Amino acid sequence: xxxxxxxxxxxxxxxxxxxxxxxxxxxxxxxxxxxxxxxxxxxxxxxxxxxxxxxxxxxxxxxxxxxxxxxxxxxxxxxxxxxxxxxxxxxxxxxxxxxxxxxxxxxxxxxxxxxxxxxxxxxxxxxxxxxxxxxxxxxxxxxxxxxxxxxxxxxxxxxxxxxxxxxxxxxxxxxxxxxxxxxxxxxxxxxxxxxxxxxxxxxxxxxxxxxxxxxxxxxxxxxxxxxxxxxxxxxxxxxxxxx
Numbered sequence: 001x002x003x004x005x006x007x008x009x010x011x012x013x014x015x016x017x018x019x020x021x022x023x024x025x026x027x028x029x030x031x032x033x034x035x036x037x038x039x040x041x042x043x044x045x046x047x048x049x050x051x052x053x054x055x056x057x058x059x060x061x062x063x064x065x066x067x068x069x070x071x072x073x074x075x076x077x078x079x080x081x082x083x084x085x086x087x088x089x090x091x092x093x094x095x096x097x098x099x100x101x102x103x104x105x106x107x108x109x110x111x112x113x114x115x116x117x118x119x120x121x122x123x124x125x126x127x128x129x130x131x132x133x134x135x136x137x138x139x140x141x142x143x144x145x146x147x148x149x150x151x152x153x154x155x156x157x158x159x160x161x162x163x164x165x166x167x168x169x170x171x172x173x174x175x176x177x178x179x180x181x182x183x184x185x186x187x188x189x190x191x192x193x194x195x196x197x198x199x200x201x202x203x204x205x206x207x208x209x210x211x212x213x214x215x216x217x218x219x220x221x222x223x224x225x226x227x228x229x230x231x232x233x234x235x236x237x238x239x240x241x242x243x
Contacts, residue, residue: 128202148160171203
């Protein structure tokens with residue numbers, strides 16, 4: 001059997017000897033053994049499996065996690081997708097990291113893997129999970145981690161604080177309900193391409209430079225019209241430096 005073609009991959013994944021070898025390799029640890037943090041992020045053949053971990057489904061079915069992963073893949077003609085956290089899965093340790101004075105929040109990837117992961121909800125997750133539900137951070141501490149601390153680190157002038165003379169960039173939220181929804185998949189990119197999104201909850205309004213741009217879950221301004229935001233270059237407001 002060859003993995004050089006699509007049909008060859010399917011034959012290999014269905015082969016009992018391959019599955020046994022895969023399972024044996026998983027016993028040695030490493031990435032192949034972390035089924036408890038491996039989620040079925042998309043299961044077109046059985047949507048009920050979406051966002052469930054491979055380990056949970058395996059326990060429910062009474063089979064090895066390797067069989068679950070490969071069966072789900074084969075049932076979807078290899079269209080199924082899986083998501084695995086590779087670090088910071090121990091919430092006790094993450095709580096310590098969040099309280100360390102050297103920790104700065106952020107994310108990257110610039111949307112390069114929009115169909116595979118979505119971390120855009122990290123801010124509302126912080127406020128909902130780590131502040132309200134877990135009590136690991138105080139509300140003021142968390143807000144500072146999302147505003148003034150990154151602004152200071154990145155040299156974003158006149159940003160990150162509410163004070164006279166600074167840009168009035170404000171997010172108004174309800175601390176008793178703020179949070180984020182589970183990930184869901186939408187097909188709104190060019191040619192119907194898909195991406196993962198998470199909906200924010202508990203956000204009352206978003207204000208940019210003193211102008212409300214979003215309120216009660218709806219855009220207030222026309223996205224095709226003039227907008228109050230601007231590009232910051234070298235941490236400075238481009239509208240001011242160009243004058």
